[in-house]
Amino acid sequence: MTHSVHRRTAALTAVALAGLLAAAVPSTAATTTAAAPSAATSPAALAAPDIPLANVKAHLGDLQSIASANGGNRAHGRTGYKASIDHVKAKLDAAGFTTTVQQFTSSGATGYNLIADWPGGDTNRVLMAGAHLDSVTSGPGINDNGSGSAGVLETALAVSRAQLNPDKHLRFAWWGAEELGLVGSKYYVNNLPSAERSKISGYLNFDMIGSPNPGYFVYDDDPTIEKTFKDYFAGIGVPTEIETEGDGRSDHASFKNVGIPVGGLFTGASRTKSSAQAQKWGGTAGQAFDRCYHSSCDSASNINDTALDRNSDAIAHAIWTLSAGTTVPPGDVYENANNVSIPDNGAAVTSSVTVSGRTGNAPAALAVGVDIKHTWRGDLVIDLLAPDGTAYRLKNSSGSDSADNVITTYTVNASGESANGTWQLKVQDVAAQDTGFIDSWKLTF
Structure with missing residues (x-):
């Protein structure tokens, strides 16, 4: 369409101009590799670990067992909810978090919020992530919201395993009585002094991340x-849409309403x-995203594993990125900054870095930082090639991206x-009309 064509044409002109400018300015970098590894100077350069789906599913199994042993649900004021809080708290305590159980009263029953702080980071800049832990009374609430609760829990445990040392202070939360009107998160926010509210740089909310017919x-x-x-x-080739169904209906609204940035x-x-x-x-x-929403069938079988896995990884990515965290000690960085x-719609190109002086194998969580300028990134297929030629797919093409x-x-x-x-970044443009260039890329060991 006209607007789309104008955007693509303008973007092509910009890339062409960037290419002319790059060609006019001689590069001082080495042709294929950085001269030597350097300590990571940007905390955000380090990637989050992959969150094991099996671990997240194990947490869901635990919540299902708790519900089954407590009348089939984990609702506010019921024994299943308190057992859920105690279960999550025990895991966080063992992982080195400082935990606090906050009590409130709703509908004549005692409710509980669980707050877990990771030691370190600037306490004047707090990044929070949370999920409601309660179910409705009609079922065990495994997607709503065991899924979000389990994803946040496993990300918190990954922070502990990595001994993450973020710039910002990390705080995780599990809210009570969300199903009764965001009661627990409202209580938490309303009882924070204004000075403490101002320290929260962002709140991330995860409510239903494993729907069986997912979006x-x-x-x-x-x-x-x-x-x-x-x-x-976008990096894993999955298109997204803006969330509208539950906007303002989950715990992020409690934070948003007092001016705290949320997502x-x-x-x-x-x-449907x-x-x-x-x-x-x-x-x-033609089918609901979750046919078992607020029903007795919202059980351990009411989960799409792929969606749960992708969203759990996305939680970790956001925590690592937005907290600007680093692991200790920082890794060595090998970078190629040559364009x-x-x-366009042509043969694959490669850019190389040479790693030397290390012992043993590459890490299980090798961070591959990519900076590619392109006017239609859905055209791109990106691979990492190991020294022996083994290809690791980083990104598939997507016509809708x-x-x-x-x-x-x-x-x-x-x-x-x-x-x-010698490691190589391999990039191929597989569709017509758009061009670009590899600006830089790096490996962090």
């Missing part, structure tokens, strides 16, 4: 948080998946590869 929805609230999630999903993820509830959405995401058109033009540029960090399990040798 991939991102909250359109804070632009930085929204972009962080959208960039992650989050959602895979859909009772609304359209034909266009089914074509884009798979699943069944490599990517021909019309955004510009690929600027993100991927994580590759390269533990089967020798660390030393």
